[in-house]
Amino acid sequence: MDQLAALLDGPRAHGAFLLRSILDPPWSLRIQDEAPLSVVAQVRGESWITFDGCEPVRVEPGRVAIVRGPEPYTVADDPATEPQVVIHPGQRCTTLDGESVYQAMDLGVRTWGNDPGGGTVLLTGTYNLEGEVSRRLLDALPRLIVEPGGPLIGLMSAEIVKDEPGQEAVLDRLLDLLLIAVLRAHFAANEAPGWYRAMGDPIVGKAMRMLHNNPAHPWTVAALAAEVGVSRASLARRFTDLVGEPPMAFLTDWRLALAADLLREPDATIGSVARKVGYSSPFALSAAFKRVRGVSPQQHRAGAVT
Numbered sequence: 001m002d003q004l005a006a007l008l009d010g011p012r013a014h015g016a017f018l019l020r021s022i023l024d025p026p027w028s029l030r031i032q033d034e035a036p037l038s039v040v041a042q043v044r045g046e047s048w049i050t051f052d053g054c055e056p057v058r059v060e061p062g063r064v065a066i067v068r069g070p071e072p073y074t075v076a077d078d079p080a081t082e083p084q085v086v087i088h089p090g091q092r093c094t095t096l097d098g099e100s101v102y103q104a105m106d107l108g109v110r111t112w113g114n115d116p117g118g119g120t121v122l123l124t125g126t127y128n129l130e131g132e133v134s135r136r137l138l139d140a141l142p143r144l145i146v147e148p149g150g151p152l153i154g155l156m157s158a159e160i161v162k163d164e165p166g167q168e169a170v171l172d173r174l175l176d177l178l179l180i181a182v183l184r185a186h187f188a189a190n191e192a193p194g195w196y197r198a199m200g201d202p203i204v205g206k207a208m209r210m211l212h213n214n215p216a217h218p219w220t221v222a223a224l225a226a227e228v229g230v231s232r233a234s235l236a237r238r239f240t241d242l243v244g245e246p247p248m249a250f251l252t253d254w255r256l257a258l259a260a261d262l263l264r265e266p267d268a269t270i271g272s273v274a275r276k277v278g279y280s281s282p283f284a285l286s287a288a289f290k291r292v293r294g295v296s297p298q299q300h301r302a303g304a305v306t
Contacts, residue, residue: 028076045120
């Protein structure tokens with residue numbers, strides 16, 4: 001597993017909210033669903049995405065916007081068009097006065113809008129993210145990314161209106177593929193995070209994948225260096241230069257992020273989580289968790305539940 005795979009391992013679509021919107025100007029949607037991550041593909045027409053207090057960003061046909069929440073934003077045919085519909089948490093759709101518009105704007109299978117022949121067609125997918133692994137990686141993304149979507153937009157457009165056996169799984173995977181394609185395009189054209197650049201390094205990338213795939217192993221810098229075929233000093237220097245932190249600090253952060261997510265599972269014990277992420281005892285995990293995160297595993301679990 002690499003960092004981009006880890007990014008998707010939390011937000012990987014499972015019955016994700018997916019919707020085709022067909023709209024005729026003037027239209028404006030106020031999005032305040034608090035979704036951590038949304039994908040908006042422009043099939044036809046154009047849209048403008050505006051975060052409060054920021055300049056509007058144009059989304060042309062064939063392009064995809066990745067929106068990192070939970071801050072509200074507006075999607076409209078024109079930045080000057082006042083919002084007409086509000087999208088609330090749980091994808092509840094109302095007028096500005098709170099009146100439901102879902103049935104009035106229902107246009108069929110996963111399709112919604114104000115005119116079945118409208119000039120604008122959008123495909124929207126919303127991920128519901130929970131977990132430290134997802135959060136720590138999503139924090140590296142800007143609030144808005146707009147990149148070409150390629151042929152995946154056409155494929156998703158054709159599949160989203162089908163109601164066939166297994167269709168939910170098909171759409172989930174298409175949404176994941178579209179997200180990966182857009183993130184790859186963005187990182188190729190812009191200053192990528194250190195962890196992403198490091199993945200392409202033949203030495204550090206291999207070391208990162210080994211730490212990700214087997215966090216429970218009793219890793220040392222020397223053991224990791226032997227596995228990738230370089231000296232301990234060389235690996236430590238190269239890893240720190242590319243990733244921004246030493247190998248063991250990176251491993252600790254990864255182990256504790258995994259532990260934080262595993263502790264959310266109802267049947268997990270601190271002992272079982274400790275073994276899975278490479279700590280010799282519940283006490284060792286608790287001490288590391290408290291030192292780095294400022295709370296005990298029990299306090300973290302209680303906070304996640306509430």
